[in-house]
Amino acid sequence: MAPLTLAELRAALPRSARLIGLDPGSRVVGVALSDVSLTLASPYGALKRGKLAVAAAEVAAIARKEGAGGLVVGLPLGMDGSFGPAAQAAKDWGRALAEAAGLPVAFWDERLSSAAVNRAMIEADLSRAKRAERVDAAAAAYMLQAALDASRPG
Secondary structure, eight states: OOOBOHHHHHHHSOTTOEEEEEEEOSSEEEEEEEOTTSOOEEEEEEEEOOOHHHHHHHHHHHHHHHTEEEEEEEEOOOTTSOOOHHHHHHHHHHHHHHHHHTOOEEEEEOTTHHHHHHHHHHHTTOOHHHHHHHHHHHHHHHHHHHHHHHHOOO
16 A cells, blocks of 8 residues: 555545554654544554554554544654655555555654654653653654644645
8 A cells, every 4th residue: 555645645534534643763653643623633652663563453453443544654854854764764664554554654754753742841841751651652643733734624
């Protein structure tokens, strides 16, 4: 299944279907979920990075439970917008995960999402332990919100 643009993904979703946002890190994958109107993204949780089949089964289970019809996977582009090895790895992983989970996928630039979320959490005076616990899901929500905002029709 070839990746879609965000506009194509939104158009292909069944009515009232949500989107799952994934921010793949080297050890943890942050998970976020949109509302049914595709207006608001919220942190959902995090998955340990491991075998693709396990991650795909977990994502498919979240999709069934929450009524999600597609994935938005974060791409860690270079600061100059370049598509380097990390972005290629994220794209390969996202395509394979989407195929295994049976869900359409689109990709979105997630540069600085973790840094922005960490900065906000520091300003909110969250301890280092609480930040570590929440940053992955919050970064996924930050990325998914940017994708929802940019792809809103009209």
